[in-house]
Amino acid sequence: MSQEFSSLTAVVTGGASGIGAAIAAMLQAMGAQVAVLDLNPTNLPKGQLGFVCDVANDASVKAAIEGTVAAFGGIDIVINNAGIGSQGTVEDNDDAEWARVWDINVIGMVRVSRAALPHLRKSSAAAIVNTCSIAATAGLPQRALYSATKGAVLSLTQAMAADHLRDGVRVNAVNPGTADTPWIGRLMDQADDPVAERAALNARQPHGRLVTAEEVAGAVAYLASPLAGSTTGTSIAVDGGMQALRLRPVSQ
Template sequence: MRVKNKVVIVTGAGAGIGAATAVRMAEEGAKVVVTDIDEKMAISVASGIGENALGLKLDVSKASEVEEVVSQTVAHFGSLDVLVNNAGFGILGTVVTTEEEDWDRLMDVDLKGVYLCAKYAIPEMIRSGGGSIVNLASTISVVGIPDRAAYVASKGGVAALTRAMALDHANSNIRVNSVAPGVIDSSYYEEMYKKVDDPVAFRKNLEARSPLNKMGEPVDIANMILFLASDESKFATGAMFTIDGGFTAG
């Protein structure tokens, strides 16, 4: 029960890493607010967890929705201890082929969403005496890959913002870290599979990025997020923890 009675918000938790994180938090004793832009998916995951979970719709790019979710969390569970900024998506494209509206939407969710959620969560954490924020970065925060210009830029921003937030709020007993997943077998890639000519070859290429020659599972990332949410990581802040099957070791 490593996060017993801690109140946790997980964004983008209707599937994949977010859903796995919400479940692991609940298994370890937390009260979890499961949020997703798809309200039905959020409610479904929360229902599967039980009475210690609340499912809410949230578009992290909209300040009014973020503020409302934080308010509902505190009203329902009494406090806020942990924020997991997981919501995000990726698109294919170079800076030449990426449309401006697609670039703006990705940045609004993947980077601005982290800022907005932290903006409204941190004051509540201060009232509770501190807390932990875990941002989902990526291995591409430090290693570029072709044809993902907007996504690479957004995740590089998340890694940098994590360090800034850690320094800004350390005196308030708020730790801020990021997790950098490698290639994870989750819903993130479903839309990409639909857009490529040979999905099977595309998947094999993804698997080959890891020296372990396989994709990770959402729970592999959820377990690291759980560690960073718990008091076991009480001396960790401003750091990025890479879980990538050895991809960045090469």
């Protein structure tokens, strides 16, 4: 595997499981020093440094960022991946739940980026990658709150890219389709017919299956890499064609 992240330090929030763990593993394999910021950063692969971090708490975020800098001497890359899911229409979640999910999925990225930016400005290869979602660009049923937060993340990414371009900090996003993660697994387990639910989720994507965490990690690695030095203010869909393609039904 190429080593374009050699000598660079990457912070991955929510990096102890799911997509975040795949991102952390790929960046490490490509030469990065990796700090995992997570509520429960245990059982990490050898070489990754874990920090307990609640992105909904500013003091916790600041402590984790400063701990990373103390350990590695700086920060070059921030992967804002931590987030939570939510189900339901606009009628199904109260104000407290809207505030909770928004605080983690949107303001959590703000807190981490805000704490890291003074260090990123010192890097010659500074990059931020935000984990967004197909929910930001396509209307999905029973995802009103989640979709609203991810739409905000997409707009936030573009605004941050404009604000920090002249600081030498690139900002991009990755938009996964339905990914095979523990959260999706729990949703399928709760369905009346888990097998049928998995089949429906597979069929929703034109390539006929769930997106893998490693496929999302590959797109994140591209956006974070110094080799993508002219790529900023954009998003990459990793969704099996769900957003852009309109295939004819398969003939029976």
